[in-house]
Amino acid sequence: MRSSACQDSIVLGPRRPWRPWDAAGAFCLALLLGCTPDIPRDAPPSVVVAEYDPSAAVPVVPRPNDLALYRTGLVDVADAEGVPEAEVQFNRYLRTLDGFPSSATASCTFSGPLDPATVQAAARVLDVTDPSAPIELSSTASYEESKRRLKVTARFGRERSYAVALLAGAGGLKGAGGEEVVGAPTFSLLRAKKPLATCSDLAAADCRPTTSLISGESAEDERAKAVLLERARRALKPALDLLEKQGVPREQVAAGWVFSTHRMGLATFDPASKVVPFPNDLLMKDGRVNLPPDPADDLSAQQLKAALNALDGFSTSASLLTEGSEAKGAADVRLDGRSLDASQFRLVNLDNPSELVPVEVSCRSCGEGAKAPGSEPDQVALKPALPLRSHTRYAVLWLKGAQTLAGKPVNASPLFALSRLSAPLASGGKSTLDSLDDLFAVLLEPLRQKLQPALAAADRLSIPREEVLLAWTFTTQTTTELSQLRAKPQAWGLPSGLSGGPASLVAVDLSLLAQTSALIGRDVHSEIRWAKEGEFTSGNALDPLGSEVNLASGLSVPTDGAFTSSALASPRPEARRFILFVPKTARYPDGRTPLVFFHHGLGQSRRDSVAIANTAARAGYATLAIDAPFHGLRSYCQSSADCRAGTSCTGHRCPDTLADPNDGYRIRTIGTPLGPRPDPLETPDISGSQFSSSTNVFASRDHFRQQVIDYGQLIRVLEDKVSGLAAIDVDDPATSVVEKLEPSGPGYLGQSLGGIIGTLIAAAVPEIPASTLNVPGASMTDIMLTAPAFSSGKQAMDAYLAARGKPVGSQAYEQFLDIARWVLDPADPQSFGRHLIAEPLRDELAGAAGPRKKIFVQWIEGDQVVPNPTTRLLVRSVDAAPAPGNFRDKMYTGGSHAFLLDLFTSPGLALAAQAEAIQWIDDARSNP
Secondary structure, three states: OOOOHHHOOOOOOOOOOOOOOOOHHHHHHHHHHHOOOOOOOOOOEEEEOOEEEEEOOOOOOOOOOHOOOOOOHHHOOOOOOOOOOOHHHHHHHHHHOOOOOOOOOOEEEEEOOOOOOHHHHHEEEOOOOOOOOOEEEOOOOEHHHHHHHHEOOOOOOOOOEEEEEEOOOOOOOOOOOOEEEOOOOHHHOOOOOOOOEEEEEEOOOOEEEEEOOOOOOOHHHHHHEEEEEEHHHHHHHHHHHHHHHHOOOOOHHHEEEEEEEOOOOEEEEEHHOOOOOOOOHHHOOOEEOOOOOOOOOOHHHHHHHHHOOOOOOOOOOOOEEOOOOOOOOOOOEEEHHOOOOOOEEEEEOOOOOOOEEOOOEEEEEEEEEEEEEOOOOEEEEEEEEOOOOOOEEEEEEEOOOOOOOOOOOOEHHHHHHHHHHOOOOOEEOOOOOEEEEEEEHHHHHHHHHHHHHHHHHHHHHHHHHHHEEEEEEEEOOOOOHHHHOOOOOHHHHOOOOEEOOOOOEEEEOOHHHHHHHHHHHHOOOOEEEEEEEEEEEEOOOOOEEEEEOOOOOEEEEEEEEOOOOHHOOOEEEEEEEEEEEEEEOOOOOOOEEEEEEEEOOOOOOHHHHOOOHHHHOOOOEEEEEOOOOOOOOHHOOHHHHOOOOOOEEEEEEEEOOOOHHHHHHOOOOOOOOOOEEEEEOOOOOOOOOHHHHOOOHHHHHHHHHHHHHHHHHHHHHHHOOOOHHHHOOOOOOOOOOOOEEEEEEEEEEEEOHHHHHHHHHHHOOOOOOOEEEEEEOOOHHHHHHHHHHHHHHHHHHHHHHHOOOOOOOOOOHHHHHHHHHHHHHHHHHHHHHHHHOOOOEEEEOEEEEEEOOEEEEEEOOOOOOHHHHHHHHHHHHHOOOOHHHHHHEEEOOOOOOOOOOOOOOOOOHHHHHHHHHHHHHHHHHOOO
């Protein structure tokens, strides 16, 4: 039996002439027209019908439903006319999926209200992935009265097929008024036992309908419709057969449908489980980091989180992770690491969207083709190629292109797809999407709004939102506090005069230099007129009650901890010993003698400057050096055994009087051609031993930054012409001019640790126009990880971490390193590369930007202490584009890390490098 009504109903609208569910619509109309006698033509008014109308412009069928997959293999959903923009955008996402999300909620609507008390017992869910062995799942059913919608949830998995059956009759669904619940006429055919098509192979060209009820405009049209309906019937049949075996007649099933979950990967985004990209502004509150507590956190973890939560942002150099979870990977299935590359990511400065930061991409634990994945979840890590800006908001975009190990594409998760919409999810407390509950839409809308800045960045870059798998924003911490630290001595009102006055200096014996000249056959002493030591006062803002863990013993030991707010307001006054070398001939004809500040390396002291002083003096420069924190006379003793006999460790210092050569620290023993001898430079045996701590990185950060305070004070003392360094009498009565120290424009020459700290000093101290940084590097974490010279320290650290569940190579180990980078960023030399020349830091005392600096980096090929790649990190960070002549670097060959000071092994290389270092500073003074 046919009618024009049946024929006309096949055309669903202008979008396309035929949809996958049209055949079911033809059956529905045929049944309603009385084409078959055993199915009711109209539902009696006293029943509630489970709605099933595939012929509607937007088909009314239970959802999700494989009817939407049969035509293209993708979820083929239509946009109802006049639906909100949010629905249109989300449907656009659904049409990119090759199955339904495993997080989906199954639902069916009804023609009238249901009795909620009957809902739970009526819902049955079966896994029919293997049709020969369906497995019933536990499920939860609920009823949404406002939409007359029954919803079913279960633990759905990916790449599975599920059947949902809603039972009526005895023990099944009832209407709100006790009405009978029945299936729609069309659904009655789909639960039939007999095939709806003549062929077993539904791809056969000669397949035809088994009933004249399936009609079409042509034989091919009829074949296609029969195939479609038979696929739906076959898919549901295993579930209905099982239910029938359990005593549930087919006629008692008011609605049944099958849906298949996605095979492609979905990028992980699960804020409800605290699984979000990291770092993330979602983990900020009131301008501070807000890492949530975890019941598994021990006391150490709690203390670390408390310290991190005091920061005003995240790292400028650590890895960016697409997810931060021990249980979930970057996607819901393993990724092929080979499919990930930098072209799929954008790191955008939201304050300046045209500034894109390149990233290096790695996939931790990922498999690669035939290479099996690791035991941990996949973790996609992005390393910024350059340090990020201080206290700046960034957006990260992960674009399509990644693939699973099975070769399937990776798509966005449904939750993120909702969050990336440009249209609101809720309006007036109501959801703007039919498939989204009002409550969930209202709860999700704030998250959508928080993600909009990142997605707006995609809009500005002309990247369609549908191409974005994941997006988030994060704010970096402030790293530019150095300029404020440099100004602290003046704010504290520290005295700028020398302790005891300019005449209180004590002479230093330089006979060692004359002996060295004789031994090496090179002049390293004759240009120096005299050397003396003196003292001035600086302020120590480090916490005297700090502690760290001794890696060897595992015990907590005291140390000077990180800066405290009280110490930054009122520091401990401390003496700073300096050594001053004066040249025989002043640099300028009028007797002005400029200075070069020399800074020693790790474990050394101010007296290492003796090796460079003659070269500086030959150029007419005086040399001045002070000890770094925890070095020389600032070494941190733990007991009196660290001090010379007769001297006691008091306040973690071995007291040393300027005029007394017999007190102070126990002197280290060094190897000489004549055997072990006390170090003639009197370097303390414990010099530098607690400068850097892997168990208290906040303290390590501020051990570096304390030296910026000391140099800020040193400049004040230098410029004091009444009682400071500029008042020291350096005149040579035998000359016709009066020699005077020139307080303006001192140069800086730092070796190793002195080169690393020197980057901070060069950026923060505007009075120093030019610096030579010898064998510096960045970051301290990477130096420790890769330097052969620190291998024993790394082994101790690795063993300490392994004992705490963070073995080398694990993601927990990498997280520890990234946290170290995060904490150390404000003291990491590469954080200040842009501030040396291109973007000088603000001069807090002058109230304006500081001057551009001139920087010369010297490094040695094959450095075993500061490996070449770490120096390259620092060199790469220097932005000299506005003044290219202000920067130079040179790699030397044929020497060791200490080549600048190695007068015995390679004196020619040392003296040549020294001359170039001083010449750079002198040229900068001559050509400012």
